[in-house]
Amino acid sequence: MYDLVIIGGGPGGLCAGIYATRLRLKTIMFERELIGGQIALTDVIENYPGFPSISGMALMEKFEEHARSFGLEIKMSSVESITADGSLKVIKTTEGEVKTKAVILATGAKPSRLGVPGEVDFTGKGVSYCATCDGPFFRNLTVMVVGGGDTALKEANYLSKIASKVYLVHRRDQFRGEKIQQERVEAAENIEILRSHILKEVSGDKVVEGVVVEDLKTGTVRDINLEGVFIFVGIIPTTGFVDVDKDKSGFIISNSSMETSEPGIFVAGDCRNTPLLQVATAVGDGAIAAYTAEAYIESLEDKTPRTEKSQPSAKPTG
Amino acid sequence: MYDLVIIGGGPGGLCAGIYATRLRLKTIMFERELIGGQIALTDVIENYPGFPSISGMALMEKFEEHARSFGLEIKMSSVESITADGSLKVIKTTEGEVKTKAVILATGAKPSRLGVPGEVDFTGKGVSYCATCDGPFFRNLTVMVVGGGDTALKEANYLSKIASKVYLVHRRDQFRGEKIQQERVEAAENIEILRSHILKEVSGDKVVEGVVVEDLKTGTVRDINLEGVFIFVGIIPTTGFVDVDKDKSGFIISNSSMETSEPGIFVAGDCRNTPLLQVATAVGDGAIAAYTAEAYIESLEDKTPRTEKSQPSAKPTG
Numbered sequence: 001m002y003d004l005v006i007i008g009g010g011p012g013g014l015c016a017g018i019y020a021t022r023l024r025l026k027t028i029m030f031e032r033e034l035i036g037g038q039i040a041l042t043d044v045i046e047n048y049p050g051f052p053s054i055s056g057m058a059l060m061e062k063f064e065e066h067a068r069s070f071g072l073e074i075k076m077s078s079v080e081s082i083t084a085d086g087s088l089k090v091i092k093t094t095e096g097e098v099k100t101k102a103v104i105l106a107t108g109a110k111p112s113r114l115g116v117p118g119e120v121d122f123t124g125k126g127v128s129y130c131a132t133c134d135g136p137f138f139r140n141l142t143v144m145v146v147g148g149g150d151t152a153l154k155e156a157n158y159l160s161k162i163a164s165k166v167y168l169v170h171r172r173d174q175f176r177g178e179k180i181q182q183e184r185v186e187a188a189e190n191i192e193i194l195r196s197h198i199l200k201e202v203s204g205d206k207v208v209e210g211v212v213v214e215d216l217k218t219g220t221v222r223d224i225n226l227e228g229v230f231i232f233v234g235i236i237p238t239t240g241f242v243d244v245d246k247d248k249s250g251f252i253i254s255n256s257s258m259e260t261s262e263p264g265i266f267v268a269g270d271c272r273n274t275p276l277l278q279v280a281t282a283v284g285d286g287a288i289a290a291y292t293a294e295a296y297i298e299s300l301e302d303k304t305p306r307t308e309k310s311q312p313s314a315k316p317t318g
Numbered sequence: 319m320y321d322l323v324i325i326g327g328g329p330g331g332l333c334a335g336i337y338a339t340r341l342r343l344k345t346i347m348f349e350r351e352l353i354g355g356q357i358a359l360t361d362v363i364e365n366y367p368g369f370p371s372i373s374g375m376a377l378m379e380k381f382e383e384h385a386r387s388f389g390l391e392i393k394m395s396s397v398e399s400i401t402a403d404g405s406l407k408v409i410k411t412t413e414g415e416v417k418t419k420a421v422i423l424a425t426g427a428k429p430s431r432l433g434v435p436g437e438v439d440f441t442g443k444g445v446s447y448c449a450t451c452d453g454p455f456f457r458n459l460t461v462m463v464v465g466g467g468d469t470a471l472k473e474a475n476y477l478s479k480i481a482s483k484v485y486l487v488h489r490r491d492q493f494r495g496e497k498i499q500q501e502r503v504e505a506a507e508n509i510e511i512l513r514s515h516i517l518k519e520v521s522g523d524k525v526v527e528g529v530v531v532e533d534l535k536t537g538t539v540r541d542i543n544l545e546g547v548f549i550f551v552g553i554i555p556t557t558g559f560v561d562v563d564k565d566k567s568g569f570i571i572s573n574s575s576m577e578t579s580e581p582g583i584f585v586a587g588d589c590r591n592t593p594l595l596q597v598a599t600a601v602g603d604g605a606i607a608a609y610t611a612e613a614y615i616e617s618l619e620d621k622t623p624r625t626e627k628s629q630p631s632a633k634p635t636g
Contacts, residue, residue: 024497024501049329049333049336049380049384050368062368063368067367178341256574280605281602283367286598287598
C-alpha cells in the first residue's frame, strides 16, 4: 500500500519523486524501459538551467540520484492498468499489483512514424528514431534527417559530426526549431537542406541503400543513395492504458494544478497537453503534481489511515 | 530597440533569458537589486532537480552564467512603467527608456509584514525577513521565527544551528510546510514550538529585547526575552507598476502559455498566480514564456522588421 505511485521515470516523474519523498509520501515509481526516458537518449542538453551542456543520460543520472537520496523507491515494471477500489487505485503491472491513494502519470511520449514504404521494414536496419543511439553506426556514411523541429535540427547537427554527409528533409519551407539550431544546420558544410521536400520511400536489400524524395514545389522525384534515415516528425504520448480525458492527439488534459479528469490521478511532463515539451517544463509539472497529490491524499485521511509511519507530524510538542 | 525585455533576474527570468537568447531574440534583462532574486538569499536549496544541495546564491550564479553564455544582456536598473507605442512597448527605467516588441514579467515577490507594533521600528534592528542574511548576527542568542509554511520551517531549522534557542510561533495548530521540515523542527532540541500562538508586539530600546505572544487557545499573554524576530508569513508580488489583470493578492493572472491580459506581455515565476512558488516551477514558466513571446514577435514581423541581424534564417541554402 502506497500513498503515491509515479508512472514513468523521466524528468517529470523524477522531479515529482523528489518533491513527494520530501513531502514524506510513501512513493514508488514504475519505469518500464529506461530511467530518464526519452531525454536520456539525447546527445546534449544545453537549456536546462544550471547545466550549460550535459548529456541527457548524465543529467537523468543526477535526477535519479537526487530522488533516491530522499528515499524514492524505483521498480522496473510496465504498468498495464489503473482501476478504482473505493477511494484507492489499483495499479496492475507486469510484476503484480499495488494499491495506492494517488497516481502521477509521467509516462512521456514516443516518436511518430512517417508511414512511408520501407520505414517499418528497415527500422533498426538503417531507419532510426534516435541519433544518440544509432548515429555512431554511420561514421563516414551518408544519412538523411527528416523533420523541421528542434529535435530534427539538433540531431542533424549531431549527425553532421559523424556522417560524411547529412540531407535534411523538411516538408515546409521554414523550420520550426530554435533559431540557434537553424543557424548551425545552415552553417554546417556537410548538411544539405532540402526544404519543401518529402521522403516518399526507403529502399534497400537487407539494409537501407537509398531513398526516394519529392520536391513539393516542382513535383520532381529523385533517388538518393544513402545508408541511414533518421526520422524526427513528432511524438505520440504514452497514454493508451489510462482512462482520463485526453486531447485529440492523446495528450492528457489537465489544469494548472496538474489534476486530470479523474480524482486522485495527476499528470506531469510530455504526456500532458503542455505548450512545450522540455526538461525545464517537466520539472515544473512534477513539482506541482506532487504538491497537488499530497493535498489530495491529506483530504482522504479521514477515510483511510496514513500509510507513512512518521505521521502524525502535528502532535503538540511545544 | 529590443525583441524582448525581461523584467526581473530570478530563476523565471534567467530561464526565459536562456530560452530567448537560444531563440535568437535580441533580449535585455532588467534587475533592480540582486541577480537571482529572493532565492539568492536562501541558505540551502535541496529540491531543484540535479542539485541535491546547493546555496541559493551559488545556483543563481550558475543560472546567470548559463544565460550570459548565450548572450543575454543584463542591466541593473529598476523598471518604472510599461506603456504602449503602437504594437511596441516602451519600458521606462531609472536609467532611461528602451523600446521592445515583447515583455516578460518575472519580478518575483517579497515577504509580507505582520503589521504588529514594533515590527517596522525594529526592522534591521532585530526584526528580519531573511535568515540567510541576518541569522549569523544571532549566534548563541535567542530568536523567534513566525510562520508555519515551508520557509518558516526551513529557516527555523537553519537558525537553530546558529542561535542558542529558537521559538517557532504559528497561529494555527498544524504547519503547512513540507513534512520533512516539520520533522526537523520537531527533532531539534533547541526549537520550542508554540502552536496556536500569535506574535502581538516587538519591544526594546534601541534593538529588539523581547516580544509579547498570545496563546489563542487559552487567551494567555506572556513576555519572552529574545534578541531576534524572523518573520515568514507570506509574500507580496512585485506587480504594482504594471497594468495587467491580477488576482486579489496582486499575482498576475495568466493562461498555461504564460500570456497575460495584455498582448505582448508575458509572465513567469513567483509574480504569477502559480499554484507553487519554487525554482523548479519558475524555470518551467520561463521556458514557456520565452517560446510564447517568440511566437508573438514572429506574428508582428509583417508590421516591423526583425531587430536581430541574423534574420532571415529561412533563406534557401540547399
